[in-house]
Amino acid sequence: MKKLHVHDSHAPDGTLKTKLIRMMKIMTALMWLGLMSAYAGSNAQIRMNIDLTGGNLPELFQKIQKQSNYLIVYNDEVMKLNKEKEINLKLQDKTVDEILRTALRGTNLTHLVSGRQILILTKERLAKMQDTLLTIRGRVFDTHEPPAALPGVSIRVKGTMRGTTTDADGYFTIQAKKDEVLAFSMVSYTGFEHTVVKADRSLNVSLKENVSALNEVVVVGLNEQQKKHIASSLSTLNVKSNIEGKPITTLSQSLQGGVTGINVTQGSGLPGGDAATIKIRGISTLGNSNPLVLVDGIPMDMNHIDPVTVESVTVLKDAAAAASYGSRGANGVIVVTTKRGVAGKMSIIYDGYYGVQQATALPQTVDAPTYMRMYNEASFNNNPTNTLPFTQEQIDNTRNGMDPIANPALAFANTNWLDMLIDDAAPISSNSLSLSGGSNVARFALTGNYTSQKGIIPLSNMRRYNIRANTTISLSEKFQVNLDFLAIRRNTQQPNRPSASGNSGNRILEDMYRVPPTIVPKYPEKGGRLFYGQYLDVVNPLAYAEAGGTRSLEAGQTSINLQPKWEIMKGLNFRGQFSFRLNSDVNRDVRENFNHFDYYTGNLLRTWALQRANTMGRTTYYYVGSTLDYTLSKNNHRIFALAGYSQEETNSGAFEVFSMVSAYAKLNYSYKDRYLLEGTVRTDGSSRFGPGKKFGVFPSVALGWNLHNENFLSESKVINNFKLRASYGKLGNDNIGLYRYQTLINNGSGVETTYGNPDITWESVNMLDIGIDLGLFKNNKVEFTFDFYDKRTNDIILTPELPMVGGFESEVPVNAGVVSNKGWEASINYNEKIGEKFSLSFRPGVTYNKNEVLQLQGRSIVTATTITQVGSAVNSVYGYRSNGLLQQNDFDANGQPRIPVLPNSRPGDIRYVDLNGDNVIGAEDQGWIGNGVPELTYFANLRLAYGGFDLEALFQGVGKSDATLFGMFAQPLDFSADGGVPTTYYADNYWTPQRTDARFPRLSVAPANNKVSSDFWFQNGAYVRVKFLQLGYNFRAALARKLGVEGVRAYLNAQNPFTFTSVKITDPESRGYQWTYGLVKMYTVGLNVKF
Known part of the structure; x- marks a missing residue:
C-alpha cells in the first residue's frame, strides 16, 4: 500500500488548527513510509519507461511508484499551483531522477531523495532546508577482524521520519541537521547512536554483535x-x-x-x-x-x-x-x-580521576609522659637496682608542657611523629585519553596515560607515563597484520632509608615508631646551621625527611609486537608473532653532605656523607612463534586443530641468558555441541637444564558434556545451560635459577661454591579438575559454576645441605619434593531487570585450598619463624606453643618456677608448652604452630542501577589464618634490639600484677624469653573488607549533546573504606612489621567523557 499525498479540505486555510492537522497527517504518513522503507529494495539505478499524455503530476507519481519501490510524499499546499499542470511525457529507459527533473521543469517544484523516499517540495523550501541539512554518506561494519560490511542496517534520524538502510555493501546516504541523532539498528546487534556535527560528511560506524553467554x-x-x-x-x-x-x-x-x-x-x-x-x-x-x-x-x-x-x-x-x-x-x-x-568514526574518550589517600591501619603511639612511665617500668622489671631513665619531676614537667629546649634537664619534648609526618590526604590522580577508529583497511587504538600518586610518608611518590598504540592493517581480505607498540616510564621515589623488605615499606616509617616522643624534632636555627634532635644512630624521622635524601627508581619498558594473520583458505589460518621487549631501570641514591651538631655545645655529633649512587639494569626479551590452525564445521561435527612452534630468549646481562624452544599441538572436537573433547601436547626445551635433561613433554585432555542440548533437557524452561567438565594433564616448571646444573668455583679459594647437578630436570604438575556450569532461566539469569581440583607438584627442586668435610660451601639441587594442593571453588552470577529502569546483579564467589607438603629430601626446612615439613603447608609458622602468661602462682615463695619455663622467666612472661614432656622448655618443643595463609577466600560483587544512576559494592574477605604480630608492635621498649614506642593499644593491654588477664607480656627492656617465635603472637587473620563503594551517574544523551559531547559519566568511589576484623594494630591483609607501608583508603571522584 502506497500513500501518494496528504491533504485537508475541511479546515479553513491558514489557521493554527489547519497547520497542526496537516503536520500530524504528514508525520503519520512519513512514519508509515519510514516503516515501509525497511522492506524496499535498492532502486537508485532502476530505469523505466513513462508514457503519459494529458495527465497531471499525481498521475505521474502513481506511474513511478508502480514501477519502483520509491515512496513519493507531498501535500496540497505544495501542489496548489501545479496540481493541474498538464503532463505530456514519452520517456524511454530513464532513471527516476531524470523523469522528475523533466516533469517538474518550468514549475516552482523540485524533489529530494532520502533513501527510498522522495519528497516533493518547493524550490524555496529546499533552499532553506539545504542551509541546515547535511548529506552524510558512510558505511557500517561489524567488529570482527577483519571487519565485514553490514547490509540492511536501519538508520533513522531520531525525532523525524527521515531514514534509510544500508545497501548490500554496507553503504548509506542520509540527510540530517547538526545536533540531530542518527540511530543505527539491526537485529542481533547492539544499537549505536551518533550526534551529527557540522563536519560530518563521511561517517563509518561499527555495530557489535549481541551474543548469548554460551556463544560468547x-x-x-x-x-x-x-x-x-x-x-x-x-x-x-x-x-x-x-x-x-x-x-x-x-x-x-x-x-x-x-x-x-x-x-x-x-x-x-x-x-x-x-x-x-x-x-x-x-x-x-x-x-x-x-x-x-x-x-x-x-x-x-x-x-x-x-x-x-x-x-x-x-x-x-x-x-x-x-x-x-x-x-x-x-x-x-x-x-x-x-x-x-x-572500523568506524574516530572515538575520543577521556577517563580520569582525582582522590586522596589515608592509611587503613596506622596504630597511634603513646605520648611522652606515658612513654617515660612505661620506660621506667620496663627498666625496673629488667633490673630493680638500676637508676630509672626518668625522674617523676621530668615526667610531670613534660606533662605540664614545660619548654624542653629552654629546660633540657627538667623536661622533654612531647612529639607525635605520626601526626607530624603522615599525610592523611595524600593526593592521587590519573588521566587517560584514548583515540580509536579506522576503516576496513586499517584500524587503530591509541591511548596515553599519566598517573601521579603521592605517598602518606614524606618524599614518597610515583609518576607513570604510559603510551600504547595498537594498529591493525588489512592488506587484503585474507591477510592482516597487528602491529602494537607500548612505552612505559615509571618514576618512584621514597626516603633514602629503605627497609629490608624492599618495595613494601620504608624505615622512615619504622623511625616514627622507634624514636621516642621525648626527642625534639628540630631546634631553632642558630648561626646558619640546622639542628635536629638526636636519638642513637637513628637521629629522627624529620631529619631524614628534610636532609636524608631520596632513593629513586626510573624504570622504562618498551615493546613492539608484530602479529600477521593469513587466511590461506576457508578455515585454515596461519598466524605469526614476533615480539621484542626492552626493560631498563636506574636506581639512584642521593643525599647532600650534612653535619649534625649538638645544639647546646656546638660539638659535631655525626656526618651524613655526600651520596651519589647509581645502579643500572637492562633486560631484553625476544619471542618468535607461528601457528597453523584449521576449523571445520560439517553437519554435527566441529573440529579445531592447531599446531605451533616458538622460541624465546631473555637476556638480563652479566651472563644471565635464558632461552626456550617449544612445539605444541591442540585439538578440539565437538559433536552436536553436546560432547566436547580437548587434547593438547607440548614439548619445551629449556636452557636451565643440562644436556639430556632440557626437554619435557606435557600432555593434557579435557572432556565436556552439554546436557542442555540433550533431548531430555532441550525443552526445559528452567535449565538454559548445563555442562559437566573433567580434565587431567601434566605441566612443567623450570622457574629456577640459571646454571643450576653446573658447578661453580670461587675465584679466590678454588672451592666449589655452587655444586651443580647435571641430572636436575623439570618440576612437573599433575592436575585433575572436575567442574559443572549451570545456567538457569531465560538469558541465564542465574549462573552457577563449581570446580573441584587435585593438583600435585612432583620433582620439586630442593637444595639439601652437603657436609663441609666434602669441601662444599653450598647446597646441591635435586628433584625430590612433592607438594599437594586440593580444593574447590564456586561462584554464582545473578542478574535481574525489573521494569525499564531498574536492574540488579549479584556475583558472590568462594575458594577453598588445602596446601600440604608430601615429600622432602632429608629433614624439614626451618628458619627462625617458618617451617616446611611433610604433612604441613609450605612456609608454615615455626616456634613454641604457648598457654597464656606466667602468673605469680606459677612460682614458689622463693621465685622458683613450679612448671617448665625458659631460664630467667618471671610472672608476666609468656608461658610455653612443654610438648615432649621432659620438664624443660627447649628447642625440642619447637615445631609447626600455624599457617599464615588462609585456606578460605571469598567475595561478593553487588550492582544496582536505576535510570542513569548505579551503585556498586565489592566485598572481599578471607577465613581464619594466623596473623603474627612482629617487631616493635610486639616488643616495644626492647633495647636489646631497636627499642620502640608502645602503641596506645599495647599500653592498655600489657601484664601487670594488677592486670593479669592481659593480652601482652610484662614490660622489659630486654625481653629475651618473649622474643622467640610462638603462637602467643597470633591473631585471627580473618576479615571482611569493603573493597570499594561506588556511586555513578550517566548523563542523559540530550544533556550530553548540550555539553557538546556524546556521553558523560561521573562517579564517586571509596576504596577500602571499611574493614571488619579482630586483628589489632596492623592491617589484616598487608600485616607486616613497623616499617610496612600498609594498605590505604582512597576517596576519589572520576569522570568519563566520550567526544
Missing part, C-alpha cells in the same frame, strides 16, 4: 573459543565491573574479588609497590609460584600497563587450559588482551 567468545590463550565449546577450567574477569571506571593503580588489584580459584594479597600501599601477589590454586612449589602473565602474547608485569587499555582478562586454571603454555603454565596463566580499534 573467550580468549583461551593461543586462540579464541566460544564458551559452549570449552571443556577446561578458566574464568574471565568482568572488565566492566572490576576495571572500567574504577580508580585502580595496578591491574592485579582488580582480580581480588573478581575471579574464584586465586588468592590475591596486596601487601603494601606504597606508591610503586602496591601490586598484589597472585597465587592460582595454591602454592605449587617451594620456589617461584607466581603465574605466567601474558599481555597480548608478551610475558610482562601487568601492573605497569594502563588499566583503561584492557579489553579482557582470562585466568587459565587447570592443566588443560594452561597446557598450551607447557612449562610456563605450571602455576596458572593470566591472559590479558588490550583494546583494538574498530
Whole structure:
C-alpha cells in the first residue's frame, strides 16, 4: 500500500488548527513510509519507461511508484499551483531522477531523495532546508577482524521520519541537521547512536554483535573459543565491573574479588609497590609460584600497563587450559588482551580521576609522659637496682608542657611523629585519553596515560607515563597484520632509608615508631646551621625527611609486537608473532653532605656523607612463534586443530641468558555441541637444564558434556545451560635459577661454591579438575559454576645441605619434593531487570585450598619463624606453643618456677608448652604452630542501577589464618634490639600484677624469653573488607549533546573504606612489621567523557 499525498479540505486555510492537522497527517504518513522503507529494495539505478499524455503530476507519481519501490510524499499546499499542470511525457529507459527533473521543469517544484523516499517540495523550501541539512554518506561494519560490511542496517534520524538502510555493501546516504541523532539498528546487534556535527560528511560506524553467554567468545590463550565449546577450567574477569571506571593503580588489584580459584594479597600501599601477589590454586612449589602473565602474547608485569587499555582478562586454571603454555603454565596463566580499534568514526574518550589517600591501619603511639612511665617500668622489671631513665619531676614537667629546649634537664619534648609526618590526604590522580577508529583497511587504538600518586610518608611518590598504540592493517581480505607498540616510564621515589623488605615499606616509617616522643624534632636555627634532635644512630624521622635524601627508581619498558594473520583458505589460518621487549631501570641514591651538631655545645655529633649512587639494569626479551590452525564445521561435527612452534630468549646481562624452544599441538572436537573433547601436547626445551635433561613433554585432555542440548533437557524452561567438565594433564616448571646444573668455583679459594647437578630436570604438575556450569532461566539469569581440583607438584627442586668435610660451601639441587594442593571453588552470577529502569546483579564467589607438603629430601626446612615439613603447608609458622602468661602462682615463695619455663622467666612472661614432656622448655618443643595463609577466600560483587544512576559494592574477605604480630608492635621498649614506642593499644593491654588477664607480656627492656617465635603472637587473620563503594551517574544523551559531547559519566568511589576484623594494630591483609607501608583508603571522584 502506497500513500501518494496528504491533504485537508475541511479546515479553513491558514489557521493554527489547519497547520497542526496537516503536520500530524504528514508525520503519520512519513512514519508509515519510514516503516515501509525497511522492506524496499535498492532502486537508485532502476530505469523505466513513462508514457503519459494529458495527465497531471499525481498521475505521474502513481506511474513511478508502480514501477519502483520509491515512496513519493507531498501535500496540497505544495501542489496548489501545479496540481493541474498538464503532463505530456514519452520517456524511454530513464532513471527516476531524470523523469522528475523533466516533469517538474518550468514549475516552482523540485524533489529530494532520502533513501527510498522522495519528497516533493518547493524550490524555496529546499533552499532553506539545504542551509541546515547535511548529506552524510558512510558505511557500517561489524567488529570482527577483519571487519565485514553490514547490509540492511536501519538508520533513522531520531525525532523525524527521515531514514534509510544500508545497501548490500554496507553503504548509506542520509540527510540530517547538526545536533540531530542518527540511530543505527539491526537485529542481533547492539544499537549505536551518533550526534551529527557540522563536519560530518563521511561517517563509518561499527555495530557489535549481541551474543548469548554460551556463544560468547573467550580468549583461551593461543586462540579464541566460544564458551559452549570449552571443556577446561578458566574464568574471565568482568572488565566492566572490576576495571572500567574504577580508580585502580595496578591491574592485579582488580582480580581480588573478581575471579574464584586465586588468592590475591596486596601487601603494601606504597606508591610503586602496591601490586598484589597472585597465587592460582595454591602454592605449587617451594620456589617461584607466581603465574605466567601474558599481555597480548608478551610475558610482562601487568601492573605497569594502563588499566583503561584492557579489553579482557582470562585466568587459565587447570592443566588443560594452561597446557598450551607447557612449562610456563605450571602455576596458572593470566591472559590479558588490550583494546583494538574498530572500523568506524574516530572515538575520543577521556577517563580520569582525582582522590586522596589515608592509611587503613596506622596504630597511634603513646605520648611522652606515658612513654617515660612505661620506660621506667620496663627498666625496673629488667633490673630493680638500676637508676630509672626518668625522674617523676621530668615526667610531670613534660606533662605540664614545660619548654624542653629552654629546660633540657627538667623536661622533654612531647612529639607525635605520626601526626607530624603522615599525610592523611595524600593526593592521587590519573588521566587517560584514548583515540580509536579506522576503516576496513586499517584500524587503530591509541591511548596515553599519566598517573601521579603521592605517598602518606614524606618524599614518597610515583609518576607513570604510559603510551600504547595498537594498529591493525588489512592488506587484503585474507591477510592482516597487528602491529602494537607500548612505552612505559615509571618514576618512584621514597626516603633514602629503605627497609629490608624492599618495595613494601620504608624505615622512615619504622623511625616514627622507634624514636621516642621525648626527642625534639628540630631546634631553632642558630648561626646558619640546622639542628635536629638526636636519638642513637637513628637521629629522627624529620631529619631524614628534610636532609636524608631520596632513593629513586626510573624504570622504562618498551615493546613492539608484530602479529600477521593469513587466511590461506576457508578455515585454515596461519598466524605469526614476533615480539621484542626492552626493560631498563636506574636506581639512584642521593643525599647532600650534612653535619649534625649538638645544639647546646656546638660539638659535631655525626656526618651524613655526600651520596651519589647509581645502579643500572637492562633486560631484553625476544619471542618468535607461528601457528597453523584449521576449523571445520560439517553437519554435527566441529573440529579445531592447531599446531605451533616458538622460541624465546631473555637476556638480563652479566651472563644471565635464558632461552626456550617449544612445539605444541591442540585439538578440539565437538559433536552436536553436546560432547566436547580437548587434547593438547607440548614439548619445551629449556636452557636451565643440562644436556639430556632440557626437554619435557606435557600432555593434557579435557572432556565436556552439554546436557542442555540433550533431548531430555532441550525443552526445559528452567535449565538454559548445563555442562559437566573433567580434565587431567601434566605441566612443567623450570622457574629456577640459571646454571643450576653446573658447578661453580670461587675465584679466590678454588672451592666449589655452587655444586651443580647435571641430572636436575623439570618440576612437573599433575592436575585433575572436575567442574559443572549451570545456567538457569531465560538469558541465564542465574549462573552457577563449581570446580573441584587435585593438583600435585612432583620433582620439586630442593637444595639439601652437603657436609663441609666434602669441601662444599653450598647446597646441591635435586628433584625430590612433592607438594599437594586440593580444593574447590564456586561462584554464582545473578542478574535481574525489573521494569525499564531498574536492574540488579549479584556475583558472590568462594575458594577453598588445602596446601600440604608430601615429600622432602632429608629433614624439614626451618628458619627462625617458618617451617616446611611433610604433612604441613609450605612456609608454615615455626616456634613454641604457648598457654597464656606466667602468673605469680606459677612460682614458689622463693621465685622458683613450679612448671617448665625458659631460664630467667618471671610472672608476666609468656608461658610455653612443654610438648615432649621432659620438664624443660627447649628447642625440642619447637615445631609447626600455624599457617599464615588462609585456606578460605571469598567475595561478593553487588550492582544496582536505576535510570542513569548505579551503585556498586565489592566485598572481599578471607577465613581464619594466623596473623603474627612482629617487631616493635610486639616488643616495644626492647633495647636489646631497636627499642620502640608502645602503641596506645599495647599500653592498655600489657601484664601487670594488677592486670593479669592481659593480652601482652610484662614490660622489659630486654625481653629475651618473649622474643622467640610462638603462637602467643597470633591473631585471627580473618576479615571482611569493603573493597570499594561506588556511586555513578550517566548523563542523559540530550544533556550530553548540550555539553557538546556524546556521553558523560561521573562517579564517586571509596576504596577500602571499611574493614571488619579482630586483628589489632596492623592491617589484616598487608600485616607486616613497623616499617610496612600498609594498605590505604582512597576517596576519589572520576569522570568519563566520550567526544
